[in-house]
Amino acid sequence: MKPPDPVEHLVAQLARLPGMGRRSARRAALRLLMEPEQRLRPLAEALRAAAEAVRPCTRCGNLDSSDPCRLCTDPERDQGLLCVVEGVADLWALERAHAHHGAYHVLGGSLSALAGVGPEELRIAPLLARVAEGGVREVILALPATVEGQSTAHYLADRLRPLGVALSRPAQGMPVGGALDALDEGTLATALRARREA
Numbered sequence: 001m002k003p004p005d006p007v008e009h010l011v012a013q014l015a016r017l018p019g020m021g022r023r024s025a026r027r028a029a030l031r032l033l034m035e036p037e038q039r040l041r042p043l044a045e046a047l048r049a050a051a052e053a054v055r056p057c058t059r060c061g062n063l064d065s066s067d068p069c070r071l072c073t074d075p076e077r078d079q080g081l082l083c084v085v086e087g088v089a090d091l092w093a094l095e096r097a098h099a100h101h102g103a104y105h106v107l108g109g110s111l112s113a114l115a116g117v118g119p120e121e122l123r124i125a126p127l128l129a130r131v132a133e134g135g136v137r138e139v140i141l142a143l144p145a146t147v148e149g150q151s152t153a154h155y156l157a158d159r160l161r162p163l164g165v166a167l168s169r170p171a172q173g174m175p176v177g178g179a180l181d182a183l184d185e186g187t188l189a190t191a192l193r194a195r196r197e198a
Contacts, residue, residue: 007033059130061106061123063088071095071104078102080137084127084156086110086144094142102140105130110148111155124156131163138166145172145190 007029014025032040056062057069064070071077081102085091086109094100107122119125131139139160143149157167173191183191 056106060091060104061088061108062091062104076101080135081140082131082136082138083140083142085142086149086152090142100140100142103136107143107152110143110146110152112148112151119155122152124159127156128159128163131160131165136165138168140168140170142170 010029010032011022011025014020014028015022017025020028032043053065054063055065055067057064057067057072059068059072062069062071066073078101081100082105083091083094083100083102084105084107085094086107088106091104091106094104105123105127107124107127109117109122111117111119111122130136139156141153141156143153153169160167171194173187173194
């Protein structure tokens, strides 16, 4: 049995990445192979280093090379303000926007009866323990505006309320630069309900 063709193997691996179809993977592979010293070898080294060093933070669930992660150990962050997100991508999005300067907790998904995801499959127990140990004054439930996200937020609110912390949700509605006629009815209705004084 002959070994797989390295070019086709590279294309197949790239095509498995989110948002990368077979055609895009082929173009990326060609670009990498045309400049192996400038592109392919540095990428391979970065992938190897990340695979060896990056792990989930045992405190918040963020991906980092240190545990606890840099966000959890940053003395400039408000550890009393805890933002709960569905996944690491949401945490990174909030960090890119410089929208939150407190601590985080990554659940690892949302509750979904259809998909068989219950509280035991998510990082809910560590969240409750973290809040119960004290020091957290407010929990922001920054979960998606989906059925599963809303169900998860309600479940968490019911479990967190007895712990005596303030609970909040991010406002939902019109995106910056959004035209009214381009928005769906649910977004428009939510935006009007969450209106503020001009």
